[in-house]
Amino acid sequence: MKKRKLAVLISAYLISASAAHAVPLSDDKSLEFHGYGMVAGDFKSDYDRPKSMRLHMDPTGPHQDPRGKMGDLGNTYWHDYFSSLAVTKKWQDVGAPGQSADFTYQMVGYGDKGFETAQMFGNFAGVTVLPKDSKIWIGRRYIDERVGVFAYNTKEVHFDAGIGYNSTDFDLAVGTAQVDWSGSARPAEAVEGGRRIADAVYRLGATELGITYVEELDDPVRQQEEQNAVSVSAKYTLPSFMGLTSGNTIFKAQYGQGVIAQYLNTSRISQISEQDDSSMRFTMDGTIDAIDGFTIKPVVIFEYTDRDNTVPRISSLIDADGGVAHSYGSEDETGIFAGFDVQQKLNQNWSMLYEANVNNTQNKDGNNGANGTAYKFAMGPALQLQVQPGVAPIASLTAAYVGGDQAITELPTASEWRFGYRMEVWF
Numbered sequence: 001m002k003k004r005k006l007a008v009l010i011s012a013y014l015i016s017a018s019a020a021h022a023v024p025l026s027d028d029k030s031l032e033f034h035g036y037g038m039v040a041g042d043f044k045s046d047y048d049r050p051k052s053m054r055l056h057m058d059p060t061g062p063h064q065d066p067r068g069k070m071g072d073l074g075n076t077y078w079h080d081y082f083s084s085l086a087v088t089k090k091w092q093d094v095g096a097p098g099q100s101a102d103f104t105y106q107m108v109g110y111g112d113k114g115f116e117t118a119q120m121f122g123n124f125a126g127v128t129v130l131p132k133d134s135k136i137w138i139g140r141r142y143i144d145e146r147v148g149v150f151a152y153n154t155k156e157v158h159f160d161a162g163i164g165y166n167s168t169d170f171d172l173a174v175g176t177a178q179v180d181w182s183g184s185a186r187p188a189e190a191v192e193g194g195r196r197i198a199d200a201v202y203r204l205g206a207t208e209l210g211i212t213y214v215e216e217l218d219d220p221v222r223q224q225e226e227q228n229a230v231s232v233s234a235k236y237t238l239p240s241f242m243g244l245t246s247g248n249t250i251f252k253a254q255y256g257q258g259v260i261a262q263y264l265n266t267s268r269i270s271q272i273s274e275q276d277d278s279s280m281r282f283t284m285d286g287t288i289d290a291i292d293g294f295t296i297k298p299v300v301i302f303e304y305t306d307r308d309n310t311v312p313r314i315s316s317l318i319d320a321d322g323g324v325a326h327s328y329g330s331e332d333e334t335g336i337f338a339g340f341d342v343q344q345k346l347n348q349n350w351s352m353l354y355e356a357n358v359n360n361t362q363n364k365d366g367n368n369g370a371n372g373t374a375y376k377f378a379m380g381p382a383l384q385l386q387v388q389p390g391v392a393p394i395a396s397l398t399a400a401y402v403g404g405d406q407a408i409t410e411l412p413t414a415s416e417w418r419f420g421y422r423m424e425v426w427f
Contacts, residue, residue: 044418053075055150070339075378103121105117119141124137137166139161142157149339154264179192193219207235210233227273227274229257231266253281254282260273260277264281279306296342309331328365335362360408381396398419
């Protein structure tokens with residue numbers, strides 16, 4: 001079973017945050033150890049019941065992993081356990097002043113107790129003829145952007161083997177991704193063929209423009225002509241919340257051809273997409289820190305997928321772990337997702353966590369009439385050595401009330417209470 005868990009989805013963030021969360025292994029800090037860990041659970045059986053309330057289902061993952069969730073608080077279970085452990089070795093002023101290099105190796109672990117290599121790449125800086133502050137990288141690398149409130153990647157470009165260039169204003173990366181297998185019965189259980197990938201980003205002040213191109217090298221799933229897909233994006237970062245108060249706001253618009261909304265700006269050509277599908281997404285992701293003792297993170301996402309209804313499509317996929325069939329249709333799909341996270345500092349060690357999410361979807365997964373709304377309200381106390389987001393281990397107890405239209409929630413009941421616990425750590 002291909003293990004494509006949320007640990008992989010946030011690995012790029014963990015590597016980029018290593019300067020803030022890292023343990024030096026040498027006196028000169030040339031060798032660092034850094035990572036992330038999370039484990040959570042509740043007191044319910046997980047047999048034959050949805051593992052989490054999700055925005056979308058990912059057919060490539062064990063238990064049909066979610067692409068986007070109704071938040072983590074009160075919506076995370078033991079199988080969502082993951083860890084990311086990485087070692088980075090740095091070389092400075094080797095051969096000539098200003099030349100440097102670093103090498104990162106990262107492993108991730110999953111709730112099924114499996115491990116795999118996530119990233120392994122080298123950076124080279126100060127190279128002759130290249131602009132100042134530019135780098136060349138080569139290896140296995142993941143380039144992700146994430147909306148934390150919904151645990152949802154708005155960009156997910158994964159190179160199994162690639163080479164790239166990074167500078168202050170421009171990034172370019174090209175490479176390939178190998179065949180992804182959903183199980184051991186090859187090739188019948190291949191979920192995606194090998195892919196050729198190109199990704200570029202141009203930055204101008206607070207504005208960022210991007211494009212991602214994916215082309216199938218083979219198609220073991222459909223046994224037909226290889227497909228391609230392209231996604232473009234535009235992002236603007238405002239150094240305040242909506243121009244009203246202190247914080248920040250990220251506005252992002254995306255459009256894609258050959259992909260449905262959940263795969264915009266990814267290195268994916270999913271078997272549930274067709275060549276003439278098109279989709280778009282608009283995201284507002286903000287932070288408010290103007291209120292003393294509170295950190296507030298509001299998010300609004302709008303998505304639309306126009307499915308090609310002139311061609312036969314995959315109508316059902318089976319979760320190889322649980323044997324549960326998931327249906328797909330040819331209808332256009334609309335989703336509006338809104339939510340916020342709040343951390344309220346009570347004292348040096350204790351805080352209160354609050355989270356509210358709502359999901360209104362029309363024709364979920366392209367199924368005609370699969371319309372409705374899902375909601376979640378969660379809160380609970382959290383313990384830390386120092387109450388700051390992303391600093392020191394944080395352990396929490398949570399009470400959550402979830403429910404809505406069952407066509408959207410996929411829960412066995414219209415609503416339910418959940419009582420759970422979670423631990424996270426960064427270093």
